Amino acid sequence: MLRVEGLSIETGGYGLVHDVSFTVDSGERVGLIGESGSGKSLTASAVLGLLPYGVTATGTVELEGRDLLGASERELSGLRGREMAMVFQEPMTALNPSMRIGNQVAEVMRVHRTRPDRRSAKRAALDLLDQVRLPDPERIARAYPHQLSGGQRQRVVLAIALANNPGLLICDEPTTALDVTVQAQILDLIRAGVEGKALLFITHDLAVVAQVCQRVLVMLDGRIVEEGPVREVFLTPRHEYTKKLLAASDLEARR
Numbered sequence: 738m739l740r741v742e743g744l745s746i747e748t749g750g751y752g753l754v755h756d757v758s759f760t761v762d763s764g765e766r767v768g769l770i771g772e773s774g775s776g777k778s779l780t781a782s783a784v785l786g787l788l789p790y791g792v793t794a795t796g797t798v799e800l801e802g803r804d805l806l807g808a809s810e811r812e813l814s815g816l817r818g819r820e821m822a823m824v825f826q827e828p829m830t831a832l833n834p835s836m837r838i839g840n841q842v843a844e845v846m847r848v849h850r851t852r853p854d855r856r857s858a859k860r861a862a863l864d865l866l867d868q869v870r871l872p873d874p875e876r877i878a879r880a881y882p883h884q885l886s887g888g889q890r891q892r893v894v895l896a897i898a899l900a901n902n903p904g905l906l907i908c909d910e911p912t913t914a915l916d917v918t919v920q921a922q923i924l925d926l927i928r929a930g931v932e933g934k935a936l937l938f939i940t941h942d943l944a945v946v947a948q949v950c951q952r953v954l955v956m957l958d959g960r961i962v963e964e965g966p967v968r969e970v971f972l973t974p975r976h977e978y979t980k981k982l983l984a985a986s987d988l989e990a991r992r
């Protein structure tokens with residue numbers, strides 16, 4: 738499904754990510770962990786074709802065999818929101834503050850023409866709001882983003898991400914801004930929502946990886962230094978850095 742091979746990212750001749758390779762198959766949930774600045778978000782941005790201005794990527798990124806690094810912006814925007822979708826930390830930046838929630842969810846289906854008409858897109862939007870367990874979807878659909886809580890807004894973002902049934906979902910710290918009980922609910926929804934799809938889940942929280950992912954990649958200074966099944970890596974880490982990460986987390990205490 739997603740294949741990243743020899744991905745390097747640089748800016749002004751300065752390397753930020755070095756020769757990163759990994760795959761995420763359909764039905765697989767893969768975590769990407771590592772300290773702040775290790776290159777996790779840039780790696781995800783390269784996959785999505787959303788690298789910041791002046792930052793460039795080389796290597797191979799393929800989604801269902803389709804080359805993404807060489808794709809035009811037009812091709813990429815046809816894929817984003819349809820074949821691959823993303824959920825970032827701050828839901829407010831993903832939502833349009835002046836558009837009603839229902840219209841925003843319907844919009845992503847209209848843009849990609851995945852529903853035959855406006856009415857069916859609106860109906861599908863209500864179903865999606867219900868699917869992410871928002872109470873009273875009709876009322877939420879009429880609301881504006883600022884009228885919802887942070888957790889409710891992230892549910893809306895997830896509904897938008899899942900609207901077109903994408904094969905790949907990329908989450909970058911989706912629950913970091915939420916309190917723990919809401920965090921657990923959103924993680925459950927993500928797990929349920931990605932069934933049969935590929936998930937790349939970026940976080941610095943090892944407990945979240947243990948809860949959501951089957952496989953984990955550990956990144957340090959722009960390189961993947963260790964990878965494997967979550968259980969294996971967390972129980973018997975091989976790289977010194979992974980050992981340090983585990984020692985610093987509260988996972989140890991839960992074993």
Ligand SMILES: Nc1ncnc2c1ncn2[C@@H]1O[C@H](COP(=O)(O)OP(=O)(O)OP(=O)(O)O)[C@@H](O)[C@H]1O
Nearest residue numbers: 748753771772773774775776777778779780789792
């Ligand atoms: N637009 C940019 N221009 C130059 N350097 C950048 C740019 N964006 C990120 N970097 C640098 O690239 C490195 C990797 O950043 P990245 O955001 O991928 O880290 P991260 O692992 O996602 O960290 P965090 O967990 O804090 O989000 C960092 O050293 C960062 O300073």
